[in-house]
Amino acid sequence: MTTKSFGEPILRKEDPRLVSGQGRYLDDLGHDALAAAFLRSPHASARILDIDVTDAIDVPGLIGIYTYEDLEGRVAEPLPLLIPHPALLNGRTGYPLANEYVRHVGEAIVMVIAEDRYVAEDVVDLIKVSYEILKPVVGIEDAKAAHNAVHSSVPNNVSAHSVKEVGDARAMIKSAPHKLSLDLFIERSACSPLEGKGVYAIWEEDSQELRLWSSTQTSTGVRAAVAAKLDLPLQKVECIAPDVGGGFGVKIMHPWPEEVLIPWAARKLKRPVKWSEDRREHFISSAHERAQEHHIEVGFDEEGRILGLDVTFFHDNGAYTPYGIIIPLITSTQLLGPYKPASYRVEFTSLFTNTVLVIPYRGAGRPQGVFAMERTVDAIAKYLKLDRTVVRERNFIQPHEMPYDLGLIFQDGRPLEYDSGDFPASMAMLKKMVGWDDFETMRSEYAAMGRKIGIGVACYVEGTGVGPYEGGFVQVETSGRINVATGLTSQGQGHQTVFAQIVADELGVPIEDVFVTTGDTRRFPYAVGTFASRAAVMSGNAIALAARQVRDKALRLAGEALECDPQDLEIVDGIIRVKGDHAKSIALKTVAVLSNPLRYAFDESAKAATQFAVGDTSKPPVPEDQEPGLEGKDYYSPMASTFANGMHAVIIEILPETAEVKILRYVVVHDCGRVINPMIVEGQIHGGVAQGVAGALYERMAYDESGQLQNASFMDFLMPYSTEIPTVEAGHLETPSPLNPLGIKGAGEAGVIPGSAVFASAIEDAEGFEIRRMPISPSELWELRRTMKENA
Amino acid sequence: MNPEELFLVEITVNGTPLSARVPARRLLSDFLRHDLRLTGTHVGCEHGVCGACTILLEGKPVRGCLIFAVSVAGSAVTTVEGLVNNDGSLGIVQRAFHESHGLQCGFCTPGFITTIHAYLKENPHPTEEEAREAIAGNLCRCTGYQNIIKSVLRAAELIDSGVRDDH
Numbered sequence: 001m002t003t004k005s006f007g008e009p010i011l012r013k014e015d016p017r018l019v020s021g022q023g024r025y026l027d028d029l030g031h032d033a034l035a036a037a038f039l040r041s042p043h044a045s046a047r048i049l050d051i052d053v054t055d056a057i058d059v060p061g062l063i064g065i066y067t068y069e070d071l072e073g074r075v076a077e078p079l080p081l082l083i084p085h086p087a088l089l090n091g092r093t094g095y096p097l098a099n100e101y102v103r104h105v106g107e108a109i110v111m112v113i114a115e116d117r118y119v120a121e122d123v124v125d126l127i128k129v130s131y132e133i134l135k136p137v138v139g140i141e142d143a144k145a146a147h148n149a150v151h152s153s154v155p156n157n158v159s160a161h162s163v164k165e166v167g168d169a170r171a172m173i174k175s176a177p178h179k180l181s182l183d184l185f186i187e188r189s190a191c192s193p194l195e196g197k198g199v200y201a202i203w204e205e206d207s208q209e210l211r212l213w214s215s216t217q218t219s220t221g222v223r224a225a226v227a228a229k230l231d232l233p234l235q236k237v238e239c240i241a242p243d244v245g246g247g248f249g250v251k252i253m254h255p256w257p258e259e260v261l262i263p264w265a266a267r268k269l270k271r272p273v274k275w276s277e278d279r280r281e282h283f284i285s286s287a288h289e290r291a292q293e294h295h296i297e298v299g300f301d302e303e304g305r306i307l308g309l310d311v312t313f314f315h316d317n318g319a320y321t322p323y324g325i326i327i328p329l330i331t332s333t334q335l336l337g338p339y340k341p342a343s344y345r346v347e348f349t350s351l352f353t354n355t356v357l358v359i360p361y362r363g364a365g366r367p368q369g370v371f372a373m374e375r376t377v378d379a380i381a382k383y384l385k386l387d388r389t390v391v392r393e394r395n396f397i398q399p400h401e402m403p404y405d406l407g408l409i410f411q412d413g414r415p416l417e418y419d420s421g422d423f424p425a426s427m428a429m430l431k432k433m434v435g436w437d438d439f440e441t442m443r444s445e446y447a448a449m450g451r452k453i454g455i456g457v458a459c460y461v462e463g464t465g466v467g468p469y470e471g472g473f474v475q476v477e478t479s480g481r482i483n484v485a486t487g488l489t490s491q492g493q494g495h496q497t498v499f500a501q502i503v504a505d506e507l508g509v510p511i512e513d514v515f516v517t518t519g520d521t522r523r524f525p526y527a528v529g530t531f532a533s534r535a536a537v538m539s540g541n542a543i544a545l546a547a548r549q550v551r552d553k554a555l556r557l558a559g560e561a562l563e564c565d566p567q568d569l570e571i572v573d574g575i576i577r578v579k580g581d582h583a584k585s586i587a588l589k590t591v592a593v594l595s596n597p598l599r600y601a602f603d604e605s606a607k608a609a610t611q612f613a614v615g616d617t618s619k620p621p622v623p624e625d626q627e628p629g630l631e632g633k634d635y636y637s638p639m640a641s642t643f644a645n646g647m648h649a650v651i652i653e654i655l656p657e658t659a660e661v662k663i664l665r666y667v668v669v670h671d672c673g674r675v676i677n678p679m680i681v682e683g684q685i686h687g688g689v690a691q692g693v694a695g696a697l698y699e700r701m702a703y704d705e706s707g708q709l710q711n712a713s714f715m716d717f718l719m720p721y722s723t724e725i726p727t728v729e730a731g732h733l734e735t736p737s738p739l740n741p742l743g744i745k746g747a748g749e750a751g752v753i754p755g756s757a758v759f760a761s762a763i764e765d766a767e768g769f770e771i772r773r774m775p776i777s778p779s780e781l782w783e784l785r786r787t788m789k790e791n792a
Numbered sequence: 793m794n795p796e797e798l799f800l801v802e803i804t805v806n807g808t809p810l811s812a813r814v815p816a817r818r819l820l821s822d823f824l825r826h827d828l829r830l831t832g833t834h835v836g837c838e839h840g841v842c843g844a845c846t847i848l849l850e851g852k853p854v855r856g857c858l859i860f861a862v863s864v865a866g867s868a869v870t871t872v873e874g875l876v877n878n879d880g881s882l883g884i885v886q887r888a889f890h891e892s893h894g895l896q897c898g899f900c901t902p903g904f905i906t907t908i909h910a911y912l913k914e915n916p917h918p919t920e921e922e923a924r925e926a927i928a929g930n931l932c933r934c935t936g937y938q939n940i941i942k943s944v945l946r947a948a949e950l951i952d953s954g955v956r957d958d959h
Binding site: 011012014015016018019020021022023024025027028031058059060061118191192193194195243244245246248278279491492493494679680682683686687688689690691713714715719721722723725727728751 | 793794795796815817818825826829830831832833834835836837838839841842844871872873875876882886887889890891893895896897898899900901902905924925927928929930931932933934935936937938939940941
């Protein structure tokens with residue numbers, strides 16, 4: 001029997017290429033292309049008065065200098081607002097090149113094209129722009145005060161406002177036996193993939209066709225956006241995501257200004273053009289996330305059961321809203337996690353600031369929501385002098401209550417209904433793994449040595465696999481090679497492996513024979529993209545359905561060839577055989593030959609399919625309701641998202657003199673339904689946890705009051721090295737999703753979500769005072785300690 | 793303005809003598825990638841912090857983005873492409889990354905592999921803590937480093953078991 005590969009830690013098919021330097025990332029392509037560089041705004045808010053290129057035009061190797069005035073047709077229009085929403089009252093987007101005003105440091109003003117990137121950057125340095133400098137809006141407090149406006153047409157800097165209520169939370173809090181209020185802050189961070197963005201475009205003048213490569217999380221999205229902007233038929237534009245060096249959300253935004261401008265320039269100049277983002281550009285002209293300020297009112301009973309939860313929060317959306325207000329929408333819905341407060345009210349206001357725009361970064365609003373909710377639960381436990389896990393357990397949605405409707409609308413416009421999950425079992429597993437019940441003994445032992453330790457816990461639920469759909473294509477070649485394609489893209493998630501595992505099992509073929517292509521519109525033109533932990537759920541199921549079509553057709557054709565009932569057949573190791581009579585068999589690749597009746601024999605296997613070799617002469621060579629070839633295509637479009645969940649615990653030690661936080665243990669319990677490849681899921685969790693640690697203890701965007709990002713380099717932005725990241729101990733629960741054929745849920749974002757919450761919980765446990773603002777640096781914690789001591 | 797003066801830079805890359813005429817300011821990383829078209833060496837920050845461009849200069853790991861190509865004329869350079877065995881099979885560190893799931897997007901990986909290759913020559917039997925320290929000059933955003941540390945230890949195991957490595 002074929003070895004089953006679903007559920008096995010199969011080594012990745014993409015690795016041999018990538019470890020030997022044979023990957024092809026964006027900047028590895030197009031060595032002979034012209035290079036683009038951008039002059040970007042040095043001011044957070046300014047009016048452009050003049051652009052003087054006098055000194056720049058004589059530089060040898062310069063091809064062209066372009067400002068807003070040079071842009072034509074729809075390229076000169078504002079960039080699209082990708083996700084409109086009724087609560088987004090004042091959505092605003094920028095232009096590919098600034099049109100009179102610049103609204104954040106880093107906004108592109110001039111594009112230079114030259115023979116070489118060095119020359120293009122020389123030219124940028126020689127262009128003089130004069131500005132009328134305006135007063136910027138930096139940070140949530142500044143935006144709320146509204147002394148200055150980011151957009152003169154937007155009152156109070158408010159882009160969006162939303163109120164949602166389930167029950168009468170305010171009345172419930174008023175009548176509750178106990179009440180608490182909390183103010184909670186999270187600062188900015190960013191995806192920071194090791195490879196920045198990049199675009200490479202070739203215009204074929206003879207055929208009037210555009211071929212475009214982008215380091216993107218959605219090649220279909222880029223293709224459609226560029227075709228629209230350049231006024232080209234979709235058929236004349238192809239977009240390919242080559243190997244992509246990490247995404248984490250920032251590359252789902254599209255079209256970035258450069259994704260419009262580089263193809264536009266390639267067509268204009270009739271020469272290939274390329275742009276690769278450098279690190280500083282990535283910091284100041286891509287995207288950030290996370291900055292939110294939350295006010296919580298909560299009412300609860302003697303047992304710690306939440307009767308009413310009222311959350312008011314402010315979201316900093318940066319200078320523009322091209323990706324809509326997905327992040328606060330997710331915070332407002334996913335904040336509830338595994339809990340069922342008797343009533344809930346959430347109100348948010350999204351604010352413009354003169355800073356880099358904000359779009360999803362892995363977790364997308366959930367880390368903030370989980371931080372708000374988990375801090376609240378910890379505060380209740382402290383107030384009632386109850387164990388923190390006991391208060392959590394008392395508020396959990398129970399397994400028998402699944403599916404559980406929370407009465408809200410999720411980010412996909414569908415009801416927020418958890419499909420499955422066993423929260424009490426997850427908590428029991430976590431407590432056992434981390435030794436929760438024995439922690440006080442450990443604390444005393446450390447205290448006896450003069451060491452201070454703390455333990456933290458945090459829970460989350462994550463909506464994954466959001467629609468609308470993905471598709472899959474599976475084809476058996478006459479050589480036995482299986483080609484698989486799906487339209488969404490890959491940035492390191494191992495899709496070439498996990499999708500091959502699915503097809504290998506569904507078709508009964510060796511995984512070595514399966515070759516997966518993602519993110520290439522030439523191979524699969526209908527797709528949405530890779531974000532929101534959706535690829536395995538969406539494309540995994542679509543590919544499984546397509547493979548089942550291929551299997552059905554193969555068995556039918558084999559049944560005809562072997563003169564038996566297809567139901568009596570099985571496919572093992574690429575051979576279709578009669579169950580119990582293995583001598584009666586036909587290779588899958590031979591069925592591929594038979595599936596495509598030929599006139600011309602181009603090789604030995606094709607001879608078998610020519611008109612004089614096969615076929616019932618009483619029927620057409622291809623029966624009326626059939627198509628030639630052994631291939632299948634299908635789509636998966638879910639009714640609703642599927643909800644994964646998890647719980648993290650961390651044990652930390654805080655050094656007495658320096659207030660440095662050392663991680664002693666980090667434990668994860670995770671439930672993402674059926675697991676295709678546990679090695680890859682664990683890898684996703686490790687990487688997510690690392691970003692959670694980073695967001696809790698190290699990374700922030702240090703804007704000064706004039707809107708300058710002061711740490712826009714890897715020298716100053718503290719992305720952790722191996723010495724800062726703990727070894728993760730992971731435990732898995734598998735509660736299959738009832739919503740899709742494979743029973744899977746997404747896993748990509750999980751690890752990062754409870755980061756700030758779990759560290760705040762542990763630091764508060766160790767120090768004894770409230771932690772209300774994350775990330776927290778040693779100097780901030782040290783200062784907080786000093787203030788607490790003085791006040792005591 | 794006059795065009796930039798070009799200099800002939802001849803270096804031995806992965807055992808093969810190669811050359812190109814480039815301006816004095818051409819970074820070694822760009823020279824390898826765009827002039828010699830060996831794109832296995834990646835550029836992640838261009839200020840010497842991320843380590844993705846780490847190559848071996850006369851066997852020692854250096855940041856390709858902090859050195860001018862003209863400065864290393866006449867030297868021997870090894871890139872990640874050069875750590876593949878002569879028969880095309882993966883070198884030990886490369887194989888260890890594959891077996892330990894030591895990479896996800898793979899962008900930072902070449903810099904880790906060259907660094908670890910040189911490190912294991914110095915210390916072929918690292919402890920877990922030594923392995924963690926050995927890679928602490930390179931950034932990875934995908935893996936959380938856990939499986940890269942595992943890859944270092946796995947490579948040491950492969951060396952001990954006498955698995956073939958031509959470099």
